[in-house]
Amino acid sequence: MNIRILEKDENSIKFILEDVDVAFTNSLRRIILAEVPTMAIDDVIIIENSSPLFDEIIAHRLGLIPLKTDLDAYVLPEKCECGGEGCANCQVALTLEVEATDGPMTVYSGHLKSQDPKIVPVSEKIPIVKLAKGQKLVLEAYARLGQGKEHAKWQPVSVAAYKYLPIINLDYEKCDQCGACVEACPREILELKNGELVIGDVFNCNLCKSCEEACDLEAIKISFDDRTFIFTIEGTGVLPPERILEEAVKILAEKADQLIEEMEKVKGT
Numbered sequence: 001m002n003i004r005i006l007e008k009d010e011n012s013i014k015f016i017l018e019d020v021d022v023a024f025t026n027s028l029r030r031i032i033l034a035e036v037p038t039m040a041i042d043d044v045i046i047i048e049n050s051s052p053l054f055d056e057i058i059a060h061r062l063g064l065i066p067l068k069t070d071l072d073a074y075v076l077p078e079k080c081e082c083g084g085e086g087c088a089n090c091q092v093a094l095t096l097e098v099e100a101t102d103g104p105m106t107v108y109s110g111h112l113k114s115q116d117p118k119i120v121p122v123s124e125k126i127p128i129v130k131l132a133k134g135q136k137l138v139l140e141a142y143a144r145l146g147q148g149k150e151h152a153k154w155q156p157v158s159v160a161a162y163k164y165l166p167i168i169n170l171d172y173e174k175c176d177q178c179g180a181c182v183e184a185c186p187r188e189i190l191e192l193k194n195g196e197l198v199i200g201d202v203f204n205c206n207l208c209k210s211c212e213e214a215c216d217l218e219a220i221k222i223s224f225d226d227r228t229f230i231f232t233i234e235g236t237g238v239l240p241p242e243r244i245l246e247e248a249v250k251i252l253a254e255k256a257d258q259l260i261e262e263m264e265k266v267k268g269t
C-alpha cells in the first residue's frame with residue numbers, strides 16, 4: 001500500500017491510495033465516519049430559559065456544535081476508569097449565561113464558556129437562539145467523546161469519500177480533433193490546443209463517459225484502475241484531517257488484531 005497526498009489544507013485532505021482493494025478502502029471510510037471519536041455536548045442542564053425555544057431544541061442545537069477535540073487528554077466514557085459516570089478524564093463542563101438586557105440579541109456558540117480551554121467550539125459564530133429584550137438563557141452542558149455510529153454529532157468529517165483512479169485512453173490515430181468530447185466533458189478536462197486534443201486533470205474525471213458517447217470514431221475510452229483510489233476527507237474542524245486518518249488506521253489495525261486473536265482461540269479449541 002502506498003499513500004500520495006494530492007492536496008491538503010487546515011480542514012481537508014485529498015490523497016491517492018495505491019495497491020489496495022475496494023473492501024479495504026471502504027473499511028477506512030466507514031471507520032472515519034463511524035468510529036473515530038470526537039467531542040460533543042451530550043448532557044444539558046437548563047437552569048433558566050425564557051427564550052422562545054423549548055429546552056429540548058436548545059439542547060439538540062448545542063449537541064450539534066462541533067467542538068475542538070483533544071484525543072490525547074480524554075478517553076471514551078465506556079473506557080474510562082470512572083465507569084462512564086463522568087470525570088475529568090472523560091467529560092468537560094461548559095456553561096452559558098446570557099441575558100438580553102439592551103434589546104434583541106442572538107446567543108452564539110461563542111457565549112459558551114468551557115472548563116478546558118482546548119475544548120471549545122470550532123466557530124464562535126454558530127447561532128443557538130434569538131432572545132428578545134429581557135429574555136434569559138442560563139445552562140450547564142457536558143461534552144464527552146463519542147462515535148459517529150451512536151450519533152452523527154460525533155462524526156469528525158462532513159465528507160469521507162473515494163473514487164477509482166480514472167484512466168483516459170486516447171487513440172491519436174483515430175482522433176480527428178472534432179472537439180465533440182471537449183464540449184461533452186462536464187468537468188472540462190479535455191482541451192483542444194493548437195489542433196491537438198490535450199488531457200488535463202485526470203483526477204477530476206468522474207467517469208461519466210460523456211466523452212466516449214460523444215465520439216463517433218471511438219477514439220476515446222474511459223476506464224479505471226480498481227486498485228487505486230482518490231480519497232477525500234473534509235473535516236468539520238474538530239480534528240486535523242491527517243489526525244482523523246491516523247486514528248482510523250489505528251482503529252482498523254486494532255480490529256484486525258482482534259480478529260486474529262479470536263481466530264487463534266477458535267483454532268486452539
Ligand SMILES: [Zn+2]
Pocket residue numbers: 077080081082083084085086087088089090091
Ligand atoms: Zn470518566
